[in-house]
Amino acid sequence: xxxxxxxxxxxxxxxxxxxxxxxxxxxxxxxxxxxxxxxxxxxxxxxxxxxxxxxxxxxxxxxxxxxxxxxxxxxxxxxxxxxxxxxxxxxxxxxxxxxxxxxxxxxxxxxxxxxxxxxxxxxxxxxxxxxxxxxxxxxxxxxxxxxxxxxxxxxxxxxxx
Numbered sequence: 021x022x023x024x025x026x027x028x029x030x031x032x033x034x035x036x037x038x039x040x041x042x043x044x045x046x047x048x049x050x051x052x053x054x055x056x057x058x059x060x061x062x063x064x065x066x067x068x069x070x071x072x073x074x075x076x077x078x079x080x081x082x083x084x085x086x087x088x089x090x091x092x093x094x095x096x097x098x099x100x101x102x103x104x105x106x107x108x109x110x111x112x113x114x115x116x117x118x119x120x121x122x123x124x125x126x127x128x129x130x131x132x133x134x135x136x137x138x139x140x141x142x143x144x145x146x147x148x149x150x151x152x153x154x155x156x157x158x159x160x161x162x163x164x165x166x167x168x169x170x171x172x173x174x175x176x177x178x179x180x181x
Contacts, residue, residue, distance in 0.1 A: 087178070119177075131159070132153065138172060
């Protein structure tokens with residue numbers, strides 16, 4: 021049996037840099053990463069529910085539109101009452117408005133994330149969801165303990181421009 025040689029996870033030079041009081045030097049590609057930020061555009065739609073916090077409805081890049089979570093609130097900021105189908109429809113209506121503002125549409129959505137306060141609403145939510153996403157984008161649906169404003173559903177998506 022040969023002896024096992026253990027190597028440190030961090031090299032001596034890296035460890036010295038991490039514990040040094042000198043400023044860290046960044047890799048050469050950081051300016052390129054910073055430049056990428058200039059290709060991002062904040063999207064906000066007057067036809068969608070106002071954001072519940074300090075964020076944009078979406079961020080548009082040359083390759084994708086990243087939509088923030090949409091909850092069942094109308095464009096005036098009022099909670100939508102009714103069934104889970106009506107609340108799901110309100111979320112999708114908000115996403116549709118944001119995507120339109122960004123020059124896209126529900127038909128260009130490639131990924132959807134859905135958050136439910138009660139997984140018992142899964143089938144009813146799916147019933148409404150299927151009416152709007154007939155092309156069946158990739159999707160996740162998870163149950164969460166609480167959502168903003170104590171709503172039952174929140175939907176976010178990623179779309180092509």
